[in-house]
Amino acid sequence: MIRPTIALAMQPSRTQHVLTPLLLEKLGGIGHLLDVAPMERFDDERSVQLLAEAEILVTGWGAQPIDARVLCRAPHLKLIVHAAGTVKGLVDDSVFDAGIAVSHAAQANAMPVAEFTLAAILFAGKKVFRFRDLYVADRNRARTVPIQAEAIGNYRRIVGIVGASRIGRRVIELLRPFDYRVIVYDPIMDDSEAQRLGVEKVNLDALMTTADIVSIHAPSLPATRHMIDVRRLSLMKAGATLINTARGAIVDEPALIDVLKSGRIDAVIDVTDPEIPDAASPFYDLPNVFLTPHIAGAVGLERTRLGEMAVDEVCRFIKGKPLLYQVHRQDLQHMA
Known part of the structure; x- marks a missing residue:
């Protein structure tokens, strides 16, 4: 042969x-x-x-x-x-x-992205990065102990998945053992598919308004460019977290920077537009931003x-x- x-x-x-x-x-x-x-x-x-x-x-x-x-x-x-x-x-x-x-091999690349996202969701709900910064700055627990009484943590929090993509669906699977309510925006997904996945299908505005944590898993297309814009960012709850492991162009970054500067929301950002932010970008310095250099995928x-x-x-x-x-x-x- x-x-x-x-x-x-x-x-x-x-x-x-x-x-x-x-x-x-x-x-x-x-x-x-x-x-x-x-x-x-x-x-x-x-x-x-x-x-x-x-x-x-x-x-x-x-x-x-x-x-x-x-x-x-x-x-x-x-x-x-x-x-x-x-x-x-x-x-x-x-x-x-x-x-x-x-x-x-996109399915293989989806696995580490979903795992990274799960970790980001868990840490965001627990306000881990805020606790870390205060603890390191103070070298005592004077400010961290009172925060533990706030409405933080992961019990019965609402996670919004933007895009039931290959990665989005894997994130949904990984979230099943936890006590989350998962809502999803995806214009292609129908109600029967949402039921099969065990999630609630909502429109994007409702997701941005309702979710405690918004995780983006949509493709970067002309139709999705700056889909998360100033209006939709304004819908997010005070104290909510935006996670982006998809593509930077999906988010209107100047609008995101403005809302982050206000301190109203937090962000976990693995992708940006351009791929490497300008050296003077506030993403590097804002205390409510956890920035990584596009490492959620396979490394x-x-x-x-x-x-x-x-x-x-x-x-x-x-x-x-x-x-x-x-x-x-x-x-x-x-x-x-």
């Missing part, structure tokens, strides 16, 4: 731990791995040779876009598996026009999940089984 040829395309500096030696060995066992060194571009001599032979292409962060010009160099290509999240910006219509199957050893899922998809394809995470052309319009 002739084994299908497999090539890799990603930036090694950005994809450590994705394809471990064990996973590379597994790829080499089910197919003919043309080169363990991934392509970082598609126009050098080595890449031209690899593309000419490749039937399966495993991509990752840093891979160059695959368009009609690249496909001209890859006449035998049948499958692209992205060992990362979204394939937006990686593939275009020419890939689907050519009948090439596309899959991705370090968590990246191996991406490689495992990608290799499993390659195995399924070679064995003639349906792909579990296939991406279709129409899916792109709803992707982050």
